Amino acid sequence: MEHSFTEAEVKEIQKHVAKYPDRNSAIMPALWIAxxxxxxxxxxxxxxxADTLDVSYAxxxxxxxxxxxxxxxNCPPNLIEVCTCFSCGECGGKERMTFLKEYLHTNEQGHSADGKFWIREAECLGACDTAPVGQVSNRRFVHxxxxxxxxxxxxxLRAGETLSFESIPLTDQTQIDG
Ligand code: FES
Incomplete structure (x- = not known):
């Protein structure tokens, strides 16, 4: 894949730049697009x-x-995070991590033996009332x-089924499970 943004992606990034008085404020959405x-x-x-935003690499x-x-x-394609902070830690977050490690036979980096999954603990995800909470690939929560x-x-995920949340924009996350 050519290492560049398409015209449409550059346009999208410039839309974010235009929202703020300082172009550094567009770094986060631009990184997300990338x-x-x-x-x-x-x-x-x-x-x-950095070049697209005309800000420094640093x-x-x-x-x-x-x-x-x-x-x-460059990690395995499916990231599963489990909150082990405060409420989630008390309500089974750590036990869920233990389950994941055993179920996926993860190595020290948290990568599964089949190379398809990556697990890690998360800090508070802001949904403490439904602890313990997980997040799949930086997107949808599992309560x-x-x-x-x-x-x-x-x-x-292993069966290659597309989960509905994958097409939902980050700003419109909904629950996968109640
Ligand atoms: S402590 Fe887990 S979501 Fe807040």
């Missing part, structure tokens, strides 16, 4: 974002490295997480 396109944020991609790298939702490594729900999500 990650959606390339899958993760390599040094080359970060430079592309600025863009600083934002990308601060937020965990921006992926700085009141159980091992059964995790198994269902994994098997659907």
């Amino acid at each position: 990650q959606e396109k390339f899958g993760w944020l390599s040094a080359e991609t970060i430079k592309l974002v 600025r863009v790298y600083g934002v990308a490295s601060f937020y965990t939702m921006y992926l700085k490594q 009141n997480l159980t091992d059964e729900k995790l198994r269902e999500v994994i098997e659907k």
Whole structure:
């Protein structure tokens, strides 16, 4: 894949730039557009974002490295995060992580043996009333997480089934399960 943005993507990024008095404010949405396109944020991609926004590489790298939702490594395609913070930690988040590790036979980096999944603990996802909470590939939440729900999500993804949430924009997230 050619390492560049399409005209439509540049237009989309410029729309974000136009919203703010300072173009640095458009770094986050521009990084998101880049990650959606390339899958993760390599040094080359970060430079592309910086050049497109006409801001420094250091600025863009600083934002990308601060937020965990921006992926700085080329990881397996399906990311499953489980909140183990405060409420979720008390309500089974840690046990759900243990289940995932065993079910997916993950290595030290949290990558599954089949190379399709990546797991990690998350800080508070802001949905503490439905603890424990999980998040799939930086998008949809799974509330009141159980091992059964995790198994269902994994098997659907493993079967290549498109989960409905994948087409929902980040700004319009809804629940996968009640
Ligand atoms: S503690 Fe898990 S969502 Fe807040």
